[in-house]
Amino acid sequence: MSHPVLRVENLVKEYGEGDATVRALRGVTLDVEKGDYVAIMGASGSGKSTLMNILGCLDVPSAGRYLIDGVDVGDLGEHQLAVLRNRKIGFVFQSFNLIPRMSALANVELPLTYGGVGSAARRERALAALEQVGLSDRVHHDPNQLSGGQQQRVAVARALVTAPAMLLADEPTGNLDTSSTRDVLDIFDRLSVSGRTIVIITHEDDVAAHAKRVIRLVDGRIIEDRRQSPVDGPPPRTSEADRPQATVVGRPPTTSEADRPLAPVDGSPPRTSEAVL
Amino acid sequence: MNPLEILRFALKGLVANKLRSALTTLGILIGVAAVILLVAVGEGSSQSITQNIQRLGANTLTISSSTTGGGGFPGGGAGRSNSGPRTQARQLTLADAKALTDRAQLPSVTTVSPxxxxxxxxxxxxxxxxxxxxxxxxxxxxxxxxxxxxxxxxxxxxxxxxxxxxxxxxxxxxxxxxxxxxxxxxxxxxxxxxxxxxxxxxxxxxxxxxxxxxxxxxxxxxxxxxxxxxxxxxSQILVQATSAEAATTAQAEITAVLNQLHGIPATGTADFRILNQATLQETVSAATGTFTVLLGAVAAISLLVGGIGITNIMLVTVTERTREIGIRKAIGAPRGAILGQFLLEATLLSLVGGLSGVAIAVIGAQFTIAGIEPVIVPSSIVLALGVSVGIGLFFGSYPANRAAKLRPIQALRHE
Known part of the structure; x- marks a missing residue:
C-alpha cells in the first residue's frame, strides 16, 4: 500500500516554559494524499503557521510524529533533514523570502545548487520553472526590481524547481493585491491539475475556495475537515477560470459560504447560534 | 555540494559589501605589513651592527688598560692599597706587547700589534x-x-x-x-x-x-x-688569535701572561681589559635581538587588532544575514555549505589582506627606512601570514558555526 505524502500523528507544539507555556498545537492528526490540494484555515494564533513550519521541517514538534512519504522526520539527522528540505519540500513564504542582491534566476537556481545539480542543467531547469510562472522576461532582475506578485512567482518557481513531493505555501497571497493573488492562485491550480500535492495556509475564503479540501484550525486543534472536490480530480476553481473574464472582473468569485446572507444589523451576530450548537 | 559553488557564494557575499570587505582587509594588511617590515628593520639594524663589528675581524682581541683594576680590590693583596679604585694603573707598554709574542706561552696568538x-x-x-x-x-x-x-x-x-x-x-x-x-x-x-x-x-x-x-x-x-x-x-694592543674559535683561549692566555707581568694575583682585578670581538658580537646581537622582538611585539599587537576586526565583521555579517541563512536552510542548504561559505569569506578576507600585506612589506623593504636597510626575515612572513589566516579561520568559525547551527525557523524569525 502506498504511503500518504504527508502524515502527522498527534502533533503538539509548545512554546516557553512553566506558567508562560503557550500551546500552539494541541494534538493534530492529519493525512495528505498524493495529488491533494489542501487549504488550512484559521485565525491568527490558531496554530496554522506553527503547523506549516513543522510540515516544512523548519521547526520541530514538542511531541507527536511526522512522516513524509512514510519516513519519520524525527529520526533524521541534520544533514538528512537538509536533503529532505531540498528534495521533498517546496516552501513558499508569505514575505517571499528571496535572497536580496541575487537575480531571479540565481534565486531559483539556489535549491538546485545545494542539491548538487550541475550548472548547465541547473540553468535549464530554473529557466523552465520561471517560464512556468510566466516570468521568462524578468530572469535577470534582482528581487528589489520586481513587484510583490512577481517576487512571489519567483518564490513559487524556486519551490517548484526541485520537483518536490509537495508544495507548502504559508499565506502566499497575504502580501499581494487582487490581481497578483489571482496570478499566484492560477499557478497553484495548474500545478494541482498536473498532479502536484499542495498544502496552503490562508485566512481568506477566496483562496481556500481553490482547494480540494479545507481544514479549519482553532486553538491548535482541527475542528473542520471538508472535502470540496475529489483528490484525483481537478481543483474546484479550474472550471471557473475558463469562465468569461468579465464575470471574474465584475464580481469576485465567492464561495457558497460567503454567499450566505449576513445577520441583520439589529439581530444577534450570525455565529452566535452556531457556537451554541 | 560543489566546493566551487561555496567559493562562489563566499565571493558574492564579499562583493556585496565592498567597502566593508576592503576596510577589514586593510586592517589585516596593515597588521601583516607592520610585522614583516618592523622585524625587517630590526634585522637590518642588527645585521649592520654585526657587520661593523666583523669589519674589525672576528678573531681579534683588543687589550686596553683599565684604571679600575690592579691589586685585590676589595679583598686586598700584593701590598697595594685596598681601599678605592687604583688611580695609578699600570699602563700597557711595548714590553707587554713583546711578552705576548711568546708562542710557547701563547699558542693561540698569531700576531700582536701595539x-x-x-x-x-x-x-x-x-x-x-x-x-x-x-x-x-x-x-x-x-x-x-x-x-x-x-x-x-x-x-x-x-x-x-x-x-x-x-x-x-x-x-x-x-x-x-x-x-x-x-x-x-x-x-x-x-x-x-x-x-x-x-x-x-x-x-x-x-x-x-x-x-x-x-x-x-x-x-x-x-x-x-x-x-x-x-x-x-x-693605547691598545691588538692581538690576532689563530681563529675565531680560539679567541676565548687566546684571551685566557693573554690574561695569564699579563697578570704575571703586572704582578696581579689570580683573584685580583686586572688593570687591563680585553675586548673579545666574538663576545662583543654576541652581546650586541643579543641587544639587537631584544630590539627586534620589541618591534615585532608592537607589530603583533596591530595584527591582533586586525584579527579582532575580522571577528567583528564576521559577527556583524552573520547577524545581519541570519535571515538569509534561514532562507538558505529552508530551501535545503546543508550545514556544511553554510559553515563553508562564511568560513571561506573570513579566510578570503584575511588571506587577501595578508598577501597584500606581504607584498607591501616586500616593496617597503626595498627602501631605506630611518637610515637602515631592512632585511626581510622569511620566517616573519610565514608567521604573519599564518597568524592572519589562522585568525580568519578561528574567529570566522565561531559566528559561522553559530549561524549554521540555527534551526531554519529561528534564523527566519531573526530581525
Missing part, C-alpha cells in the same frame, strides 16, 4: 688641510688584524718600523680631502708639523656607525711616538 693613537691630528698638503680623526701608530701586522687592506700603493714593513721611517698609509676620506683627484702616493704631507710620506691608500670600508672608518692614517709605531705621542704607554 697601537698608539693620536686623535685629531691635522694634516696639510699644499694648502689643503684635514683633521684626521684617528692617527694610528702600529706594526705592519695591524693591517691584517684590523682588516684594513691597502688598495693603492703599499704597506709599510717591519724594516720601516725599525727605522722609524716617517711614512703613512692613509684612509680614503683623508686622501680625498687632502689630494682630491691627485695621486697621493709618494706625496709628502705634514701631520701636526711633522712631514710624512704617503705610501698607500686603504681600501674604502664605509662608515661604521658613528665614525668614519676611512678617516684614518696609519704610520709605523716609533714614527708616531717620536713625533706626536712620545714614548709613553700604548
Amino acid at each position: 697601537i698608539v693613537t693620536a686623535s685629531s691630528a691635522t694634516a696639510t698638503f699644499e694648502g689643503a688641510s684635514h683633521s684626521i680623526a684617528q692617527l694610528v701608530g702600529t706594526y705592519p701586522s695591524y693591517f691584517e688584524a684590523a682588516n684594513k687592506p691597502v688598495a693603492q700603493g703599499q704597506y709599510f714593513v717591519n724594516a720601516d718600523v725599525s727605522a722609524a721611517r716617517k711614512i703613512v698609509v692613509i684612509g680614503r676620506t683623508v686622501a680625498e680631502n687632502l689630494f682630491g683627484a691627485q695621486d697621493p702616493i709618494g706625496k709628502a704631507v705634514t701631520i701636526s708639523g711633522v712631514p710624512f710620506t704617503v705610501v698607500g691608500v686603504l681600501k674604502e670600508s664605509g662608515s661604521s656607525g658613528m665614525q668614519d672608518a676611512d678617516d684614518v692614517a696609519i704610520a709605523p709605531l716609533p714614527a708616531v711616538q717620536q713625533s706626536l705621542t712620545g714614548f709613553g704607554s700604548l
Whole structure:
C-alpha cells in the first residue's frame, strides 16, 4: 500500500516554559494524499503557521510524529533533514523570502545548487520553472526590481524547481493585491491539475475556495475537515477560470459560504447560534 | 555540494559589501605589513651592527688598560692599597706587547700589534688641510688584524718600523680631502708639523656607525711616538688569535701572561681589559635581538587588532544575514555549505589582506627606512601570514558555526 505524502500523528507544539507555556498545537492528526490540494484555515494564533513550519521541517514538534512519504522526520539527522528540505519540500513564504542582491534566476537556481545539480542543467531547469510562472522576461532582475506578485512567482518557481513531493505555501497571497493573488492562485491550480500535492495556509475564503479540501484550525486543534472536490480530480476553481473574464472582473468569485446572507444589523451576530450548537 | 559553488557564494557575499570587505582587509594588511617590515628593520639594524663589528675581524682581541683594576680590590693583596679604585694603573707598554709574542706561552696568538693613537691630528698638503680623526701608530701586522687592506700603493714593513721611517698609509676620506683627484702616493704631507710620506691608500670600508672608518692614517709605531705621542704607554694592543674559535683561549692566555707581568694575583682585578670581538658580537646581537622582538611585539599587537576586526565583521555579517541563512536552510542548504561559505569569506578576507600585506612589506623593504636597510626575515612572513589566516579561520568559525547551527525557523524569525 502506498504511503500518504504527508502524515502527522498527534502533533503538539509548545512554546516557553512553566506558567508562560503557550500551546500552539494541541494534538493534530492529519493525512495528505498524493495529488491533494489542501487549504488550512484559521485565525491568527490558531496554530496554522506553527503547523506549516513543522510540515516544512523548519521547526520541530514538542511531541507527536511526522512522516513524509512514510519516513519519520524525527529520526533524521541534520544533514538528512537538509536533503529532505531540498528534495521533498517546496516552501513558499508569505514575505517571499528571496535572497536580496541575487537575480531571479540565481534565486531559483539556489535549491538546485545545494542539491548538487550541475550548472548547465541547473540553468535549464530554473529557466523552465520561471517560464512556468510566466516570468521568462524578468530572469535577470534582482528581487528589489520586481513587484510583490512577481517576487512571489519567483518564490513559487524556486519551490517548484526541485520537483518536490509537495508544495507548502504559508499565506502566499497575504502580501499581494487582487490581481497578483489571482496570478499566484492560477499557478497553484495548474500545478494541482498536473498532479502536484499542495498544502496552503490562508485566512481568506477566496483562496481556500481553490482547494480540494479545507481544514479549519482553532486553538491548535482541527475542528473542520471538508472535502470540496475529489483528490484525483481537478481543483474546484479550474472550471471557473475558463469562465468569461468579465464575470471574474465584475464580481469576485465567492464561495457558497460567503454567499450566505449576513445577520441583520439589529439581530444577534450570525455565529452566535452556531457556537451554541 | 560543489566546493566551487561555496567559493562562489563566499565571493558574492564579499562583493556585496565592498567597502566593508576592503576596510577589514586593510586592517589585516596593515597588521601583516607592520610585522614583516618592523622585524625587517630590526634585522637590518642588527645585521649592520654585526657587520661593523666583523669589519674589525672576528678573531681579534683588543687589550686596553683599565684604571679600575690592579691589586685585590676589595679583598686586598700584593701590598697595594685596598681601599678605592687604583688611580695609578699600570699602563700597557711595548714590553707587554713583546711578552705576548711568546708562542710557547701563547699558542693561540698569531700576531700582536701595539697601537698608539693620536686623535685629531691635522694634516696639510699644499694648502689643503684635514683633521684626521684617528692617527694610528702600529706594526705592519695591524693591517691584517684590523682588516684594513691597502688598495693603492703599499704597506709599510717591519724594516720601516725599525727605522722609524716617517711614512703613512692613509684612509680614503683623508686622501680625498687632502689630494682630491691627485695621486697621493709618494706625496709628502705634514701631520701636526711633522712631514710624512704617503705610501698607500686603504681600501674604502664605509662608515661604521658613528665614525668614519676611512678617516684614518696609519704610520709605523716609533714614527708616531717620536713625533706626536712620545714614548709613553700604548693605547691598545691588538692581538690576532689563530681563529675565531680560539679567541676565548687566546684571551685566557693573554690574561695569564699579563697578570704575571703586572704582578696581579689570580683573584685580583686586572688593570687591563680585553675586548673579545666574538663576545662583543654576541652581546650586541643579543641587544639587537631584544630590539627586534620589541618591534615585532608592537607589530603583533596591530595584527591582533586586525584579527579582532575580522571577528567583528564576521559577527556583524552573520547577524545581519541570519535571515538569509534561514532562507538558505529552508530551501535545503546543508550545514556544511553554510559553515563553508562564511568560513571561506573570513579566510578570503584575511588571506587577501595578508598577501597584500606581504607584498607591501616586500616593496617597503626595498627602501631605506630611518637610515637602515631592512632585511626581510622569511620566517616573519610565514608567521604573519599564518597568524592572519589562522585568525580568519578561528574567529570566522565561531559566528559561522553559530549561524549554521540555527534551526531554519529561528534564523527566519531573526530581525
